[in-house]
Amino acid sequence: MQLSMTAAETARRVSEGELRPLxxxxxxxxxxxxxxxxxxxxxxxxxxxxxxxxxxxxxxxxRGEGPGPLSGVPVVLDDGICVRGTxxxxxxxxxxxxxxxxxxxxxxxxxxxxxxxxxxxNMDEFSIGCSTETSAFGATANPCDxxxxxxxxxxxxxxxxxxxxxxxxxxxxxxxxLLQPASYCGVYGLRPTYGLVSRWGVAALxxxxxxxxxxxxxxxxxxxxxxxxxxxxxxxAMSSPGDRPDYMAAVAVPDGKDARxxxxxxxxxxxxxxxxxxxxxxxxREALDRTLAMLAEAGxxxxxxxxPLSFNHGLACYxxxxxxxxxxSLARFDGVRHGLSAEADSLNSLxxxxxxxxxxxxxxxxxxxxxxxxxxxxxxxxYLRASNVRRRIVxxxxxxxxxxxxIALPTTPTTAFRRGEFDGDYFGMxxxxxxxxxxxxxxxxxxxxxxxxxGELPAGVQLIAPRRGEAGLLAAAAAIERVRASRDEAGERRxxx
Amino acid sequence: xxxxxxxxxxxxxxxxxxxxxNARIFMDEEETIDLAGFINEFMGYAxxxxxxxxxxxxxxxxxxxxxxxxxxxxxxxxxxxxxLDAAPTRSGSxxxxxxxxxxxxxxxxx
Numbered sequence: 001m002q003l004s005m006t007a008a009e010t011a012r013r014v015s016e017g018e019l020r021p022l023x024x025x026x027x028x029x030x031x032x033x034x035x036x037x038x039x040x041x042x043x044x045x046x047x048x049x050x051x052x053x054x055x056x057x058x059x060x061x062x063r064g065e066g067p068g069p070l071s072g073v074p075v076v077l078d079d080g081i082c083v084r085g086t087x088x089x090x091x092x093x094x095x096x097x098x099x100x101x102x103x104x105x106x107x108x109x110x111x112x113x114x115x116x117x118x119x120x121x122n123m124d125e126f127s128i129g130c131s132t133e134t135s136a137f138g139a140t141a142n143p144c145d146x147x148x149x150x151x152x153x154x155x156x157x158x159x160x161x162x163x164x165x166x167x168x169x170x171x172x173x174x175x176x177x178l179l180q181p182a183s184y185c186g187v188y189g190l191r192p193t194y195g196l197v198s199r200w201g202v203a204a205l206x207x208x209x210x211x212x213x214x215x216x217x218x219x220x221x222x223x224x225x226x227x228x229x230x231x232x233x234x235x236x237a238m239s240s241p242g243d244r245p246d247y248m249a250a251v252a253v254p255d256g257k258d259a260r261x262x263x264x265x266x267x268x269x270x271x272x273x274x275x276x277x278x279x280x281x282x283x284x285r286e287a288l289d290r291t292l293a294m295l296a297e298a299g300x301x302x303x304x305x306x307x308p309l310s311f312n313h314g315l316a317c318y319x320x321x322x323x324x325x326x327x328x329s330l331a332r333f334d335g336v337r338h339g340l341s342a343e344a345d346s347l348n349s350l351x352x353x354x355x356x357x358x359x360x361x362x363x364x365x366x367x368x369x370x371x372x373x374x375x376x377x378x379x380x381x382x383y384l385r386a387s388n389v390r391r392r393i394v395x396x397x398x399x400x401x402x403x404x405x406x407i408a409l410p411t412t413p414t415t416a417f418r419r420g421e422f423d424g425d426y427f428g429m430x431x432x433x434x435x436x437x438x439x440x441x442x443x444x445x446x447x448x449x450x451x452x453x454x455g456e457l458p459a460g461v462q463l464i465a466p467r468r469g470e471a472g473l474l475a476a477a478a479a480i481e482r483v484r485a486s487r488d489e490a491g492e493r494r495x496x497x
Numbered sequence: 498x499x500x501x502x503x504x505x506x507x508x509x510x511x512x513x514x515x516x517x518x519n520a521r522i523f524m525d526e527e528e529t530i531d532l533a534g535f536i537n538e539f540m541g542y543a544x545x546x547x548x549x550x551x552x553x554x555x556x557x558x559x560x561x562x563x564x565x566x567x568x569x570x571x572x573x574x575x576x577x578x579x580x581l582d583a584a585p586t587r588s589g590s591x592x593x594x595x596x597x598x599x600x601x602x603x604x605x606x607x
Contacts, residue, residue: 101579237567313549316542323539327520334521336592341585347597348521356523364522365535368513371520372536373543382543388551427538 007073007167007221011114014072017061021054021072021116028074028118031165039141041150041159043079044087044120050074053116068114069228070168075110076160078153078171079120080127080203081212083107090203091135092125094358095339104201105233106170106212113228121169122156125360127177127205128326129153130429131422134362139419144186144458148416151181151432154215158185161215168225169215174205175318176411176436178213179448183411183460186450188477190214190222193467194443195240197226198233206325207238209318209440219449219477223247226470242468250471251478261299262479266472268292268300268463269404273311279434284410287451287459291408291480298479305400305407310393310438317393318437319430320373320386327370333358362426394442401444401466406476409435411448411460439464447473449480505533512536 005013013019025047032045054072061067077083080090082100084107089095103111110117124134132140132155140155142148143163150159154171158181161169171178173191182189191213199212214225227248232241254262270292274280296302335341335354342353359367373382400407412432422429439446445465452459465473505513513533517524524532574580577590586593 099583101583102576234567309549313546316545319539319542320546335585336594337580337584339585344595347595350595351521352518352523355521359522361528361531364517364520364524364528365532368516368520368522368524368532369536369539372516375519378543381547382540385546385549385551386543389546389549392549392551426535427542 004164004217005167006218007070007216008218008224010073010167011067011069011071011224014057014061014114015067019072021057021061022051024072024074025050025054025116025118028165031163032119035143035163035165038146039143039159039163040138041122041140041156041163041165042076042119043089043091043122043135043137043156046083046086046117046119049083049086050116050118053111057114057116068112069224070110071114073115073168074118074166075115076119076121076157076166076169077107077117078123078157078169080123080172081106081120081170082201083117083120086120088120088203089137090126091123091137092358092360092363093136093340094333094354096136098339100201102201105198105235106202106229109229110170115168115228118166119160121154121160121171123171124153124155124177125363126203126326126330127153127172127174128362128366130176130180130432131417131419132156132181133419134360136360141419142185142416145416147418148457149184149419151184151416153177154181157215158182158187158189161185161187161217167217167221170212170225170229171215172199172202172205173211173213173440174209175322175440176433178215179411179436179446179460179462180432182215182448183450183462184416184458186452186458188214188216188219188222189411189448189460190216190226190470190473191439191446192226192230192470193445195238196230196445196468196470198231198236198239200233200235204329206322207329208321208325209443211440211443219474219481220248220251222447223251223474226474245471247471247474250474253482263295263476264299266300266406266476267303267404268295268406268408268476269303269305269400271311271407271409272304272306273308274409274435279413279431280410281414283415283452283456283459284413286453287461288408288410290453291451291461294480294483295408295476297483300476303404305404307396307400307438309389309396313389314393314438314441315430315434317386317389318433318441319427320382321390321441323366323370324374324383324386325370327367327374330359330363330367361424365426390441393438397438397442397444397464398466401464405465405472406469407464409462409464411435411462415452415457415459435462443467445470445473447477449477505530505537509533509537
């Protein structure tokens with residue numbers, strides 16, 4: 001078995017009896033043991049649970065029971081996703097030693113699809129941060145360059161997928177927490193439409209934006225995982241009902257007249273406000289240009305949209321709403337219900353002591369700022385105003401998407417930054433989310449893929465679709481993957497001659 | 498981690514101390530000064546939005562137009578015991594909190 005085996009290939013081989021589930025778990029464990037001392041992508045390795053799951057799957061396959069779509073596929077979950085009976089810390093001292101008493105919807109669905117949950121990924125503490133450096137249990141290195149960050153908050157999951165531990169990981173995206181690490185580590189990152197995937201059992205940061213998403217090494221694997229985890233769940237109040245298209249059909253190789261130009265008739269827009277921007281690194285601009293050329297080659301018509309509000313004020317709007325919602329979400333950590341509890345002789349000193357000791361610096365600052373703007377002094381001119389600006393941003397994005405099928409833009413303004421580069425500079429580091437907060441504010445689906453030149457640091461490009469437009473995103477990314485593959489083949493033929 | 502130069506005054510530090518107390522987070526002096534600088538930068542972002550024209554009185558966007566509100570009714574939990582077991586301290590079917598009224602009082606003074 002090779003490290004580079006995709007989820008689809010693993011599931012096929014396990015289903016056909018060519019590969020035993022225990023073998024896939026062994027490969028995961030071996031890779032993790034080799035790479036972890038240098039990467040620190042994981043907070044917990046669930047070796048025993050994974051072994052039992054593999055044995056159960058083996059037994060059910062030998063009884064002739066039908067295989068699931070992810071049979072034997074090792075998966076990493078970020079440490080904000082509960083798996084019953086295992087530690088879930090959100091990378092915080094506050095939850096050190098806490099054992100999740102229930103399963104998340106995602107872990108239930110993975111279990112019943114035959115996937116094997118092997119580990120919990122490192123992250124920024126309670127998802128607050130963009131580098132995985134705020135983890136209370138130590139930072140994660142970027143597998144492409146250990147001197148650089150993997151991004152965050154889902155840096156551990158992105159690093160684990162990029163380093164070949166597992167073909168798939170699930171993590172929560174709030175303002176780019178999954179897309180930005182995907183860009184920095186050179187893997188696919190899919191943030192689904194708000195409400196498409198249940199967040200039951202996932203620690204909340206900013207519930208009006210939080211969405212569970214997928215990290216993978218191929219677009220087909222992203223489609224496969226989305227087919228498994230999407231769907232209505234009444235336990236998540238924001239989960240929305242509705243039919244789901246066939247995501248696997250969206251990434252299938254087209255035949256007949258569509259084969260060469262599968263995106264014919266699709267209008268894909270660039271953002272006017274971004275093309276002139278001086279904050280965009282050359283490598284990221286080139287990644288976008290390269291992608292646009294491939295989209296055109298696949299038959300897409302390139303157009304331009306104007307999104308002045310979203311790009312000039314999106315980040316400020318996000319910062320205000322994030323802090324407000326985070327302060328509310330983090331209020332549940334009170335020393336009474338879960339995790340750390342300080343010695344105290346009154347309720348107030350219990351709160352103060354527990355939260356003072358359990359939260360790291362960044363979490364304290366953001367929770368405090370959120371508390372301030374939710375207070376009567378600042379509520380109207382901060383929180384309510386940001387909520388209203390958000391309505392306008394949502395309107396602007398939906399209007400733009402009424403005139404095109406997808407929007408294409410760099411996922412991040414730069415490639416991965418160096419470890420320690422932003423030492424405590426929360427706002428400076430947050431600029432790395434400048435192009436991902438827009439989809440979050442509007443609840444739109446976005447898909448990031450690596451479009452860096454050969455031998456360069458990863459540089460992601462993302463496509464944004466209308467709500468429930470995942471099939472269109474996957475189809476476009478699959479078309480790009482095929483254009484790139486055919487170019488690589490042509491290049492190899494040339495070099496052979 | 499070294500504190501960056503914050504350039505904050507006594508009034509801002511007093512405000513930061515009040516905010517930390519309202520957020521129920523213990524902060525020492527160094528953390529309070531750091532928070533004062535953070536709040537200043539944060540309010541810069543918030544103030545940036547003051548220049549954006551918005552219609553007053555709008556409802557915050559929920560982001561999921563098709564979401565349905567669930568029924569407002571008592572629901573039985575099948576993980577009640579497990580949740581209580583995972584708490585720092587439990588007493589029967591309750592979480593345990595320090596005495597709220599009359600902390601110095603005698604047994605049964607509630």
